[in-house]
Amino acid sequence: MKGRVVVLDEIAGRKAAALIVNGRLEDLLIDNDDAVVPGAIFRAVCDRPLKGQGGMIVRLGDGNTGFLRQAKGFAPGDTFLVQVTGIAQDGKAAPVNTRVLFKSRYAIVTPGAAGFNVARTIKDEEERERLLEIGHEGMAEAPEGFGLILRSAANEANGEDVADDIAAMLDLAMAVTSDADGVPELLVDAPDAHVLAWRDWTSPVPDDVIEAEGAFEDHGVLDAIDDLQSPHAKLSGGASMMIEPTSALVAVDVNTAGDHSLAAGLKANMVAARDLPRQLRLRGLAGQITLDVAPMPKKDRRGFEDVLRRAFRADSTDTVLAGWTPLGLYELQRKRDRLPLKDLLRP
Numbered sequence: 001m002k003g004r005v006v007v008l009d010e011i012a013g014r015k016a017a018a019l020i021v022n023g024r025l026e027d028l029l030i031d032n033d034d035a036v037v038p039g040a041i042f043r044a045v046c047d048r049p050l051k052g053q054g055g056m057i058v059r060l061g062d063g064n065t066g067f068l069r070q071a072k073g074f075a076p077g078d079t080f081l082v083q084v085t086g087i088a089q090d091g092k093a094a095p096v097n098t099r100v101l102f103k104s105r106y107a108i109v110t111p112g113a114a115g116f117n118v119a120r121t122i123k124d125e126e127e128r129e130r131l132l133e134i135g136h137e138g139m140a141e142a143p144e145g146f147g148l149i150l151r152s153a154a155n156e157a158n159g160e161d162v163a164d165d166i167a168a169m170l171d172l173a174m175a176v177t178s179d180a181d182g183v184p185e186l187l188v189d190a191p192d193a194h195v196l197a198w199r200d201w202t203s204p205v206p207d208d209v210i211e212a213e214g215a216f217e218d219h220g221v222l223d224a225i226d227d228l229q230s231p232h233a234k235l236s237g238g239a240s241m242m243i244e245p246t247s248a249l250v251a252v253d254v255n256t257a258g259d260h261s262l263a264a265g266l267k268a269n270m271v272a273a274r275d276l277p278r279q280l281r282l283r284g285l286a287g288q289i290t291l292d293v294a295p296m297p298k299k300d301r302r303g304f305e306d307v308l309r310r311a312f313r314a315d316s317t318d319t320v321l322a323g324w325t326p327l328g329l330y331e332l333q334r335k336r337d338r339l340p341l342k343d344l345l346r347p
Helices: 125-138 159-177 193-200 221-228 262-283 298-313
Strands: 004-011 014-021 024-030 041-050 055-061 064-068 079-084 094-097 107-111 115-118 146-150 185-188 208-211 232-234 240-245 250-255 287-292 319-324 330-334
Touching (some): 004 193, 014 221, 024 221, 041 064, 055 094, 055 185, 107 159, 115 125, 125 146, 125 159, 159 185, 221 262, 240 262, 250 262, 262 287, 262 298, 298 319, 298 330
Parallel strands (some): 004 208, 064 094, 115 146, 250 287
Antiparallel strands (some): 004 014, 014 024, 041 055, 041 079, 041 185, 055 064, 079 094, 232 240
């Protein structure tokens, strides 16, 4: 299967979406039944500060809680809007932010963050000017302090489609921000897997979009998901990774194909570095990641880091490359923005 293909189907009665590029599964989204998931917007009420952490626990309604890291100026009982930014871990409060964004395929409306911006990936000056003109027209009736970001997908998009996106997000933002007072409550659901695929997998534009029952089986997605249930991840050239989450961290062990030379180790490590973001994304793994690389010359460590950095730069999840430990392990810290695949597939 050549090209960029989006496949929409269901798994265990939940909406799911797969992104396949040149026959290989690149991303996978499966609906999370929990209401407190990234993208959801709540009316929150401050509950209590967490001493020593500079944060605040906020009530979100229905027994759900969030953790606001930057809570300066807030006091218990204050009411305001928050958006969930990550996944709650082990029964802890979900991370939330007061910087609420209303995001669609082409546009992001930003209450409280005035200004008009076009994605940096759009380089053509005439195109940037065209989009800014559409943006200024679309935001003419916006309240003071509202801003707009035009996403990379807007590049050369139909002007009416971009304007419609701006209008829809502005209407939603105005309705929600005018309803900030009251009891804690869910105001805007997080987008489901199909909406997320439509919103975030459109740059570049897919060569095909397939939506049908049984599409996952027909296009090899179910087989790929089965492979992801194993900690063993095959790499080109016969190398492999063992990817094993523990309660404290995710351990990744890079193995060669039986050749224990330093040259073989370097080759395996480079292949692993290129594929690691995809493997973590598909498996829904995050937090502290410890990489036990195959033996390679120390002089090649910088080249390995460069490859790893480029690979994660193309990934949408925030990842900090922490560096080498005294024992020769490489550590990363990855934002938790989705549930582990094994949890989503659990009956």
